[in-house]
């Protein structure tokens with residue numbers, strides 16, 4: 411939750427929500443670091459998958475970034491998550507980079 415609050419508090423990031431009649435059906439966190447746009451935590455409630463909500467969330471995130479001047483959007487996929495083909499049919503491509511991370515405060 412803390413990272414969601416940080417994203418909502420910042421001027422360069424937000425969390426977009428897709429609501430259905432029964433509550434929150436999907437979310438995506440989006441941020442622009444001045445060089446690239448990034449999306450995180452793309453997720454759709456299991457019962458609502460396959461209805462285009464994931465696509466709509468990504469389109470909304472891309473529009474949010476375009477409005478702020480971002481020219482490229484990137485995302486990370488954890489090893490073992492076979493979601494790559496999903497992103498490819500939405501126009502995303504493996505950029506051939508490995509991401510390294512380091513905690514600055516502890517996990």
Ligand SMILES: CC(C)(COP(=O)(O)OP(=O)(O)OC[C@H]1O[C@@H](n2cnc3c(N)ncnc32)[C@H](O)[C@@H]1OP(=O)(O)O)[C@@H](O)C(=O)NCCC(=O)NCCS
Nearest residue numbers: 452453454459460461462463464465486487492493495496
């Ligand atoms: C990936 C996810 C966001 C897709 O959301 P969604 O709302 O179901 O997606 P859409 O309705 O926009 O698209 C559905 C289409 O994508 C396809 N698709 C869904 N998951 C896929 C996958 N892992 N690989 C390939 N295709 C996939 C579906 O078969 C469907 O195809 P169709 O339109 O030809 O029937 C959703 O499955 C999810 O929340 N997954 C768990 C969280 C996750 O892994 N997120 C990604 C983190 S990087």
